[in-house]
Amino acid sequence: xxxxxxxxxxxxxxxxxxxxxxxxxxxxxYSMAWFRQxxxxxxxxxxxxxxxxxxLDYASSVKGRFTISSNSAANTVYLRMNRVDTEDTAVYYCxxxxxxxxxxxxxxxxxxxxxxxxxxxxxxxxxSS
Numbered sequence: 118x119x120x121x122x123x124x125x126x127x128x129x130x131x132x133x134x135x136x137x138x139x140x141x142x143x144x145x146x147y148s149m150a151w152f153r154q155x156x157x158x159x160x161x162x163x164x165x166x167x168x169x170x171x172x173l174d175y176a177s178s179v180k181g182r183f184t185i186s187s188n189s190a191a192n193t194v195y196l197r198m199n200r201v202d203t204e205d206t207a208v209y210y211c212x213x214x215x216x217x218x219x220x221x222x223x224x225x226x227x228x229x230x231x232x233x234x235x236x237x238x239x240x241x242x243x244x245s246s
Contacts, residue, residue: 119235121136127242150164150213153242174228
């Protein structure tokens with residue numbers, strides 16, 4: 118089970134950190150990712166981290182501004198969002214994938230929703246101009 122938190126209202130140019138706490142299984146056993154869905158749009162990939170944290174992937178729209186990380190001791194995955202823009206306004210979801218190394222062979226695979234088995238409930242991030 119995944120529980121996302123940390124969403125809220127932030128001014129453009131500011132920062133925000135999201136957390137995704139896992140229960141029942143260790144995050145180090147899964148690849149973890151953040152997706153987001155803006156109003157009226159499809160859900161899109163944001164960032165992913167491999168099990169044990171050795172590999173990272175970011176959507177081009179957030180690369181250089183967002184950082185995904187995992188803490189196995191806390192069994193939590195984080196998304197640090199810097200220099201946010203109004204285009205970042207969305208509901209953010211964390212997700213876990215049990216596909217293991219297969220997920221990291223293909224960029225298309227690890228950015229695909231259907232490769233993730235467990236989803237959190239989402240947390241709303243609103244960026245004001």
